[in-house]
Amino acid sequence: MTKWYDNIVIKEVEKMENWLVKRAQITPNRVAVTMAHQDMTFAEVAQKANHIAGKISSLKDCNARVALIMTNNVAGYLIIMALQQLGKTIVFINRRLSVDEINYQLSDAGVTLLLTDDDYTQALQIKQQIRFSDLPDGEPIIPVTAFPDDFVTSVMYTSGTTSQPKGVMQTYKNHFYSAMGSAINLGLSAQDAWLAVVPIFHISGFSILMRSLIYGMRVVLVEKFDSQAINELLIHDGITTMSVVPVMLKQLLAALPDDVNYNSHFRAMLLGGGPTDLATLQKAQLHKLPVIQSYGMTETASQVVALDSADIVKKMQSVGKPLFPVSITIRDQDGQPADQGNIWIKSPTLTVGYLNKPQKLLQNMHDGWFDTEDFGYLDEDGFLYVQGRQGDMINSGGENIFPDEVESAYAKMPGLDDIVVIGVPDDVWGAVPVAIVSGTGLSSDSLRQFGREKLAHYKVPQSFYQAKYWHRTASGKVQRQQFKADLDALEILK
Amino acid sequence: MTKWYDNIVIKEVEKMENWLVKRAQITPNRVAVTMAHQDMTFAEVAQKANHIAGKISSLKDCNARVALIMTNNVAGYLIIMALQQLGKTIVFINRRLSVDEINYQLSDAGVTLLLTDDDYTQALQIKQQIRFSDLPDGEPIIPVTAFPDDFVTSVMYTSGTTSQPKGVMQTYKNHFYSAMGSAINLGLSAQDAWLAVVPIFHISGFSILMRSLIYGMRVVLVEKFDSQAINELLIHDGITTMSVVPVMLKQLLAALPDDVNYNSHFRAMLLGGGPTDLATLQKAQLHKLPVIQSYGMTETASQVVALDSADIVKKMQSVGKPLFPVSITIRDQDGQPADQGNIWIKSPTLTVGYLNKPQKLLQNMHDGWFDTEDFGYLDEDGFLYVQGRQGDMINSGGENIFPDEVESAYAKMPGLDDIVVIGVPDDVWGAVPVAIVSGTGLSSDSLRQFGREKLAHYKVPQSFYQAKYWHRTASGKVQRQQFKADLDALEILK
Numbered sequence: 001m002t003k004w005y006d007n008i009v010i011k012e013v014e015k016m017e018n019w020l021v022k023r024a025q026i027t028p029n030r031v032a033v034t035m036a037h038q039d040m041t042f043a044e045v046a047q048k049a050n051h052i053a054g055k056i057s058s059l060k061d062c063n064a065r066v067a068l069i070m071t072n073n074v075a076g077y078l079i080i081m082a083l084q085q086l087g088k089t090i091v092f093i094n095r096r097l098s099v100d101e102i103n104y105q106l107s108d109a110g111v112t113l114l115l116t117d118d119d120y121t122q123a124l125q126i127k128q129q130i131r132f133s134d135l136p137d138g139e140p141i142i143p144v145t146a147f148p149d150d151f152v153t154s155v156m157y158t159s160g161t162t163s164q165p166k167g168v169m170q171t172y173k174n175h176f177y178s179a180m181g182s183a184i185n186l187g188l189s190a191q192d193a194w195l196a197v198v199p200i201f202h203i204s205g206f207s208i209l210m211r212s213l214i215y216g217m218r219v220v221l222v223e224k225f226d227s228q229a230i231n232e233l234l235i236h237d238g239i240t241t242m243s244v245v246p247v248m249l250k251q252l253l254a255a256l257p258d259d260v261n262y263n264s265h266f267r268a269m270l271l272g273g274g275p276t277d278l279a280t281l282q283k284a285q286l287h288k289l290p291v292i293q294s295y296g297m298t299e300t301a302s303q304v305v306a307l308d309s310a311d312i313v314k315k316m317q318s319v320g321k322p323l324f325p326v327s328i329t330i331r332d333q334d335g336q337p338a339d340q341g342n343i344w345i346k347s348p349t350l351t352v353g354y355l356n357k358p359q360k361l362l363q364n365m366h367d368g369w370f371d372t373e374d375f376g377y378l379d380e381d382g383f384l385y386v387q388g389r390q391g392d393m394i395n396s397g398g399e400n401i402f403p404d405e406v407e408s409a410y411a412k413m414p415g416l417d418d419i420v421v422i423g424v425p426d427d428v429w430g431a432v433p434v435a436i437v438s439g440t441g442l443s444s445d446s447l448r449q450f451g452r453e454k455l456a457h458y459k460v461p462q463s464f465y466q467a468k469y470w471h472r473t474a475s476g477k478v479q480r481q482q483f484k485a486d487l488d489a490l491e492i493l494k
Numbered sequence: 495m496t497k498w499y500d501n502i503v504i505k506e507v508e509k510m511e512n513w514l515v516k517r518a519q520i521t522p523n524r525v526a527v528t529m530a531h532q533d534m535t536f537a538e539v540a541q542k543a544n545h546i547a548g549k550i551s552s553l554k555d556c557n558a559r560v561a562l563i564m565t566n567n568v569a570g571y572l573i574i575m576a577l578q579q580l581g582k583t584i585v586f587i588n589r590r591l592s593v594d595e596i597n598y599q600l601s602d603a604g605v606t607l608l609l610t611d612d613d614y615t616q617a618l619q620i621k622q623q624i625r626f627s628d629l630p631d632g633e634p635i636i637p638v639t640a641f642p643d644d645f646v647t648s649v650m651y652t653s654g655t656t657s658q659p660k661g662v663m664q665t666y667k668n669h670f671y672s673a674m675g676s677a678i679n680l681g682l683s684a685q686d687a688w689l690a691v692v693p694i695f696h697i698s699g700f701s702i703l704m705r706s707l708i709y710g711m712r713v714v715l716v717e718k719f720d721s722q723a724i725n726e727l728l729i730h731d732g733i734t735t736m737s738v739v740p741v742m743l744k745q746l747l748a749a750l751p752d753d754v755n756y757n758s759h760f761r762a763m764l765l766g767g768g769p770t771d772l773a774t775l776q777k778a779q780l781h782k783l784p785v786i787q788s789y790g791m792t793e794t795a796s797q798v799v800a801l802d803s804a805d806i807v808k809k810m811q812s813v814g815k816p817l818f819p820v821s822i823t824i825r826d827q828d829g830q831p832a833d834q835g836n837i838w839i840k841s842p843t844l845t846v847g848y849l850n851k852p853q854k855l856l857q858n859m860h861d862g863w864f865d866t867e868d869f870g871y872l873d874e875d876g877f878l879y880v881q882g883r884q885g886d887m888i889n890s891g892g893e894n895i896f897p898d899e900v901e902s903a904y905a906k907m908p909g910l911d912d913i914v915v916i917g918v919p920d921d922v923w924g925a926v927p928v929a930i931v932s933g934t935g936l937s938s939d940s941l942r943q944f945g946r947e948k949l950a951h952y953k954v955p956q957s958f959y960q961a962k963y964w965h966r967t968a969s970g971k972v973q974r975q976q977f978k979a980d981l982d983a984l985e986i987l988k
Contacts, residue, residue, distance in 0.1 A: 016818075016819055016821075016842070017821045017840075022818060022821075025815065025816075025876050026815045026816065026818070026876070180674050183677060183678075183682060184677075184682065184708065184709060184710070187681070187682050187683045187684060188677055188678065188681050188682040188683075189681045189682075189683070190681060214678065214818065215678060216678070216818075321519065321520045322519075322520065324510075324516060324520070324708065324710075325510055327510075327511045346511075348510070382519050382520070
């Protein structure tokens with residue numbers, strides 16, 4: 001018997017045509033990007049990108065990768081498009097980082113050229129540093145023909161809560177499948193427009209630009225988060241989708257008058273970057289605002305799990321179900337299927353590796369599955385609940401305590417501005433939770449009292465410390481290890 | 495300098511989870527299929543498919559491929575789902591074929607089992623032939639885990655206008671990219687429903703089922719084409735899309751009262767299978783019916799080029815622009831870029847080969863491009879115009895004549911029912927066009943007169959023959975070579 005694979009003579013095409021060239025061919029007159037009410041079509045973007053690419057290619061010290069420091073504006077957007085037209089890999093640098101941190105990434109990525117809209121003068125260690133406005137003249141280039149599936153178009157350093165930043169490599173295929181998974185979930189229309197105020201140097205922002213090229217969709221760029229100005233756009237512009245983190249959603253809702261809703265085409269407020277509280281979700285519902293909670297990371301080229309707004313009431317605390325191209329399984333520490341445990345993911349959007357650190361990804365790979373090191377469970381209907389980082393879990397007398405859950409319970413306490421929960425060793429229980437807090441009019445007694453009303457008694461922090469600094473990464477993640485290391489320097493709240 | 499590809503440690507996942515299993519997980523309660531107003535959800539389809547798969551797997555003579563003869567009904571639909579759950583390749587047999595033709599395909603495909611809703615008794619040469627209703631009992635199976643990218647899920651024999659039928663192999667990746675290209679072009683919504691009356695044993699029909707699994711979309715199955723009944727569905731059911739061939743579109747419009755339009759959600763009448771006439775398109779516009787002309791073939795897993803309804807007025811005769819994952823180039827007989835010539839396609843939807851005939855596909859492949867052997871051109875805006883089969887072109891005194899064009903020009907002639915144009919050798923011009931016609935009240939003079947009003951004089955057929963038979967393939971394609979061979983037996987019209 002002949003097997004079917006004996007007959008395969010054509011391996012499928014492993015590259016698509018250059019996405020921007022394609023868009024300029026098939027939808028030249030559609031708007032690609034809007035900023036401050038100025039529109040630019042795909043044909044115009046392609047033309048401008050080739051012109052800027054010509055300027056960049058006239059520079060001497062430009063190798064296969066180029067570092068980029070930018071904000072969410074048209075100048076930065078066009079530089080990205082230009083680098084893709086040149087076939088360069090873009091190393092996105094988070095502008096909030098310190099000079100030392102940036103130097104580490106520039107060195108690790110082996111770049112010789114940094115394009116920037118900022119002025120770091122001589123502080124950065126790089127051969128050539130050029131401001132966008134200082135690019136020399138150059139002839140427009142002929143863009144690359146193809147966007148190969150396996151080509152790494154973007155490198156983004158994860159902020160690393162415990163270790164050195166790792167450069168996550170994202171291929172065109174990663175971005176294509178990410179865009180497809182999102183479209184299958186959220187739907188797609190030629191009238192769609194996606195507001196991008198989340199940073200483009202993060203995957204949450206950059207993935208919007210890639211979707212724009214793939215879908216032929218308008219991106220509305222917003223440089224600074226101003227809740228009133230953004231609400232105006234969402235009420236009056238035909239925007240259909242926006243990506244937010246919880247704090248943005250809260251501020252937008254706080255600034256929205258009770259009797260005002262977003263435009264009727266608005267379809268999805270895609271919420272990533274951690275859980276949000278019940279009160280915020282309820283307020284969103286009052287405004288008929290379809291919030292889509294989601295779960296994803298730089299390593300998976302943005303969302304891989306999303307909750308449909310229709311399920312919010314029923315599955316309030318869940319991040320939803322895996323997108324169509326994505327599979328999820330829950331495994332224990334031995335890699336065996338478990339009811340509760342580490343979240344493992346299989347996805348065509350998974351990074352092909354960390355730059356210069358091949359072993360780092362392989363450590364977390366098991367038979368094609370990527371161990372996220374996040375802890376969680378699937379309920380009986382297949383909805384995913386993320387409980388926190390595996391390393392953050394506190395095992396107290398056999399009970400598992402997740403700092404995220406304890407912190408969430410305190411979200412509505414009057415006077416409390418911020419709280420971080422960590423585990424500390426304990427002779428009796430093995431470990432117990434303690435909290436570092438800031439706010440006004442707080443006392444250990446009132447905090448303990450509040451916690452006992454909301455939480456199982458073993459989850460209530462044993463001690464409450466007055467915060468001195470907040471250890472967070474550039475993207476806002478809490479660095480619990482740093483808090484642990486510094487705990488001795490803090491005083492217990494009276 | 496380290497190159498980016500040195501760092502790739504994870505080759506992207508080359509298989510997705512079983513699509514039906516996935517759908518039953520993420521959208522269990524969405525309707526997968528409707529027939530005669532009866533709905534079945536994805537969870538129900540998955541359960542029933544596993545049950546039927548159990549029956550099939552209890553049969554003895556079942557190898558890697560199973561042949562299927564079916565109509566567009568739920569029984570046939572569930573057999574397809576069951577075969578995919580078992581990991582079998584489905585060999586679709588066109589029920590309109592003769593017994594000899596079917597036997598050729600069964601033998602070529604090396605199948606030992608045929609599932610059918612028909613009764614061919616002993617006429618078919620196959621080890622085991624089972625009617626759906628005669629399947630034995632069997633325990634429900636555990637479905638295959640994955641749908642690998644390169645797995646050939648469907649084989650469809652092209653009807654072969656000049657040579658023996660070839661079994662086109664279609665992989666899951668072909669179908670996935672086809673569905674994605676279509677969604678990017680037509681848009682996507684959770685409320686979508688696609689009416690399938692085009693045969694499921696053709697790619698036009700089967701591709702609807704694959705889109706349904708990928709999108710989580712409802713399929714409305716219709717077994718027989720009845721223009722009044724289908725119009726009723728399109729007016730009252732929430733159907734958003736329907737695939738048609740030109741004759742269906744004509745009949746639907748003819749049966750639609752002037753003051754009635756389809757439901758307001760109806761988004762796309764996807765028109766394939768050849769060009770249609772101006773009058774039909776104009777009538778569609780009167781009814782605000784968005785007709786999307788398209789171009790594709792079994793080898794490209796359905797449409798690869800489509801015309802947006804917004805462009806119909808401006809580009810009436812065009813089949814549109816390549817879908818996002820597809821590239822097109824026009825080449826001359828030497829494979830050089832040309833203004834007018836053969837249409838070459840590069841697409842992730844391209845077949846991986848013809849079953850048992852690896853050379854047949856390689857003959858038409860050039861550096862990753864597939865030569866369709868269709869003749870056409872791209873206009874200055876990148877719209878594709880298909881003029882006909884390369885082999886059908888008549889070179890008359892240095893002028894190219896396409897039979898399709900001549901036939902289209904005669905479409906509105908009163909009394910003419912059908913016309914086929916072929917080229918015959920001519921001492922003076924090399925070749926000249928002649929026509930075979932049927933109709934009432936026709937004369938060679940009136941036909942010549944009509945042609946001279948519509949066409950350049952060299953395109954008007956030199957002679958008009960009275961038809962005796964119509965040589966068409968099972969899918970309705972004209973077999974011009976057969977007409978040429980039989981021309982001597984025909985009489986010239988007075």
